[in-house]
Amino acid sequence: MSPPHDGGVAALYDEDELGKVFDVRLARRLWPYLRPYRWHVVGAIALAISAAGLRVVGPWIARHMIDHFIPATTPEAQAGRLRFTLLWLALLGVMFVTSFLLAYITAWVGQRGMRDLRHDIFEKLHSLSLSFFDRTPSGRLLTRATSDVAVLNDLFAQGVVDIFADMVLLTGIVAAWFWFDWRLALLLILTGPLLGVAAYNFRIRARTAYRAVRVRIAALNAYLQENLAGIRTVQAFNRERLNQEKFAEMNAPYRDAQLDTVKYYARFFPIVQIVSTLAVVMVLAYGGWRSVGLKGPDGKALTAGDFYLYFQYIGWFFMPITDLAERYNIFQGAMASAERIFQLLDQPIEVQDPERPHETTPLRQAVALRNVWFAYKNEDWALQDVSLEVERGQTVALVGATGAGKSTVINLISRLYDVQRGQVLFDGRDVRAFRQDDLRRRMAIVLQDVFLFSGTIADNIRLGNRAIGDERVREAARYVNADPFISRLPKGYENEVLERGATLSVGQKQLLAFARAVAVNPDLLILDEATANIDTETEALIQDALAKLMRDRTCIIVAHRLSTIQNADKIVLFHHGRIHEQGTHQELLQRDGLYRRLYDLQYKV
Numbered sequence: 001m002s003p004p005h006d007g008g009v010a011a012l013y014d015e016d017e018l019g020k021v022f023d024v025r026l027a028r029r030l031w032p033y034l035r036p037y038r039w040h041v042v043g044a045i046a047l048a049i050s051a052a053g054l055r056v057v058g059p060w061i062a063r064h065m066i067d068h069f070i071p072a073t074t075p076e077a078q079a080g081r082l083r084f085t086l087l088w089l090a091l092l093g094v095m096f097v098t099s100f101l102l103a104y105i106t107a108w109v110g111q112r113g114m115r116d117l118r119h120d121i122f123e124k125l126h127s128l129s130l131s132f133f134d135r136t137p138s139g140r141l142l143t144r145a146t147s148d149v150a151v152l153n154d155l156f157a158q159g160v161v162d163i164f165a166d167m168v169l170l171t172g173i174v175a176a177w178f179w180f181d182w183r184l185a186l187l188l189i190l191t192g193p194l195l196g197v198a199a200y201n202f203r204i205r206a207r208t209a210y211r212a213v214r215v216r217i218a219a220l221n222a223y224l225q226e227n228l229a230g231i232r233t234v235q236a237f238n239r240e241r242l243n244q245e246k247f248a249e250m251n252a253p254y255r256d257a258q259l260d261t262v263k264y265y266a267r268f269f270p271i272v273q274i275v276s277t278l279a280v281v282m283v284l285a286y287g288g289w290r291s292v293g294l295k296g297p298d299g300k301a302l303t304a305g306d307f308y309l310y311f312q313y314i315g316w317f318f319m320p321i322t323d324l325a326e327r328y329n330i331f332q333g334a335m336a337s338a339e340r341i342f343q344l345l346d347q348p349i350e351v352q353d354p355e356r357p358h359e360t361t362p363l364r365q366a367v368a369l370r371n372v373w374f375a376y377k378n379e380d381w382a383l384q385d386v387s388l389e390v391e392r393g394q395t396v397a398l399v400g401a402t403g404a405g406k407s408t409v410i411n412l413i414s415r416l417y418d419v420q421r422g423q424v425l426f427d428g429r430d431v432r433a434f435r436q437d438d439l440r441r442r443m444a445i446v447l448q449d450v451f452l453f454s455g456t457i458a459d460n461i462r463l464g465n466r467a468i469g470d471e472r473v474r475e476a477a478r479y480v481n482a483d484p485f486i487s488r489l490p491k492g493y494e495n496e497v498l499e500r501g502a503t504l505s506v507g508q509k510q511l512l513a514f515a516r517a518v519a520v521n522p523d524l525l526i527l528d529e530a531t532a533n534i535d536t537e538t539e540a541l542i543q544d545a546l547a548k549l550m551r552d553r554t555c556i557i558v559a560h561r562l563s564t565i566q567n568a569d570k571i572v573l574f575h576h577g578r579i580h581e582q583g584t585h586q587e588l589l590q591r592d593g594l595y596r597r598l599y600d601l602q603y604k605v
Contacts, residue, residue, distance in 0.1 A: 026338045030152070033113040040109050041161070047102040048165035054095050056172035059312040061088050063305035102161070110156030114149050120345060121145045129350040130416045131377050142225060143218055144344050148337035155334035163327060166320035173313045180309070184286050188279050188314070195275050195321060202268040203328055209260040210329050214336075216254035223250055269322065276318040283310045351418050357435040360442055363523035363554055365427050366391045367413060372422035374408060382408045384577045386422075395555040397565035399598070400574035406558045409574075410528055413556070415439055444517035448529035450509040457486055458493040461515045468519050476518035479548065481541035482511035511541070518549060525550065528558045562599055571595070 034041055061084060069081035121144060177185035227234060227243055234243055286302070368389040375381045383405045390396045398406040411417050412424050415431050424431045431439055452460050461476060462468040473493065477483045485508055489495040497504070504512075517525060527546075543564075559565045566585045573581040573588070573595050581593050588595035 026335055026342065029342055030338060033116050034109065034156070036116075037109045037112060040105055044102055044105045044109065044161045045164050047098050047105065048161050049168050051095060051098045051102055052165045052168035053172060054091060054098065055169060055316060056176055058088070058091055058095070059309045060176075061091065062312075063303075063309040065305075066308055067303045067305035102165075106157050106161050110153045113156060114153045117152070117341070118145055118149055121149070121341065124345050124347070127349055128347060130411070131350055132347060135377055137222055138225060138229075140218065140222060141344070143221055144341055147217070147221075148341050151330075151333045151337040152341070154330050162323070166323055166327075169316060169320050173317050176313065177310075180306070184283070184310070187282055187286060188317075191275050191279050191282075194278075195272065195318070198268060198271040198275070199321065202264055205264045206261060206268075206329055207332060209257060209264055210333065212257040213254070213261060214333070216250070216257050220247075220250050220254055223247065272318055272322050276314055279314045279318075280311060283307065283314065351415060351436065353435045354433055357438070358429060358433045360434050360438045361427070363392055363427055363442060366425075367427075367524060367554065367556075368425040369409065369412070370423045370425060372412065372419050372424065374412060374417065374419050374421075376417075381577050383412075386577075386579055388572060388579065390554060390556055392554050393552055394569045395550055395557065395567075397557040397559060397568035397571045398574060399559060399562065399565065399571060399595070400580075404574035405577045406574055407528060410445070410526055410556065410558060413524075414443055414445060414526070441520075442522060443524045443526060444520050444522035445526040445528060446510075446513045446517050450506075450513040452497050452504070452509060452512065454497060456491075456494045456496060457489065457512070460497055460512055461519055463516060465520065472519055473515075476515040477511075479518045480511055480514040481544065482508070482515050485511070514546075514549070523554060525553055525555045526558075527555070529560065562602055573598075 065081060065084040065088070069077045069084060125141060125145075174185065174189070177188060223246070227247075234240060284307075366389050369386050372383050372386045373381060374383045382403075386405070386409070388396075388409070398409060400406055408417075412419055413426075413431070415424070415436055418432065426434065426439065426442075453463075458470065458473045461473045470493070474483065477486055477493075486493055486495075557565050557568060562585075565571060568585070570582060571585060571588055572579055575594060581588055581591065581595050583591070589599060
């Protein structure tokens, strides 16, 4: 599927964008997720600075011990060696505790901040209108809530705090070099341009490779999610081999992109090793130069402790430089992920609750459409100047060809979409005057494709409504004749439902959907092709339940099978988004119009 040309939504597809290294605007938006843990962040920064400072101090202690107390030939030297050994061990202990606390606190802050961000993403996804999901692939949204959040967690766990430690360590090492011997310090700093060129080249190439990895993994995830969602169709139509071939075509470029990143890292790190080895050689050469009579600033030749000090600093000097090259990509990836996440969080909610909503009351009069015009995004009118009234206690059936507008009427009454023109009324008041959850609490919708969630049978009947107790669940199941098959399950109402109810038949899932409707006791019952896929035996059970369920209740039935709606109080035939005919079954047959032709097509032998 190609990305839609739709402003902010299209931006959600920009997996190839890596963004700036640091974006102040995005940093400000990320800060609220860290603000509750700001003192932990301050503590982590303090620990990072302390850990870096302790590492700089350590080699000086070792240098003093090497030069003054090794070998220990006098009691004073032995005592001094013991003191400095204990001091060194104490320093190592403090460094261990500091490093442990730093790693734990940064991970603790990152995980909690990302938990809050994932919660906001999940909440946002549930608040967005169906029109957004109509034009946005679910695989991409899954990437926003998982992969992009994980990249931001890497930023908190490995980027922001650790970069302070790296900068302090670099500054401390360079200061120590100049304090010890400014000429040797200048000599070693000459290796900087070599490393700078290598790091710049690595950054450019790795950035390109990293972008390619993100593009390919996003496409791979979307394709995998699509295949898992449609696995029944794949197997039913023998699409396994074709899909495997296409997956292989997409998987190979992802593999190559990953290998490209490995190749650039494999080039960069040996260069760092070569430059660091060059620095060691320069220290040895400088030490030899001083040992033959060309003394340093202090008038002395380099000692063994001096060599140890410099070798330690050389290793630590190049390590944070290498880390900074890696963290450059972390920062770039994190800024791009943050951009996409906030584009999602900033998506406008098209169907919103009013600032001062009216309270809903039990339906007393009617549900009505008044001169309604409606079109889905970038499509022609699905409904054109439709006026329809469903009086309280009345059963109205909507019929017509696929795409005629029947399900659209249901979507507008339940306010899954808002009309562009006209009004949808509930008891004479525009549905936009009510809170969405209050309005939908007065309704129960039974769809043709029943979706079952993970959990127990009872959980799927009550759908999280804690006001519906176990006895009410059982009563509802008995009412729609679902209790017999539920009782035969190993754990009855506590039997676990597999993903999408894989172990249940279509008829059994439909019975559970009817039990849901009975459990909430709605004012308005909506059946959207609810009996289209049910076998004859199960349909007989449901028809019995429907007769009781629909008695004295306002009902809207969408049906293709005209046998299910012949007893409706009113039948409304839609054709190309308009009401073409309406009346009772017998009245419409006598008119000899489009309804009569549809009826004859289904039943005339």
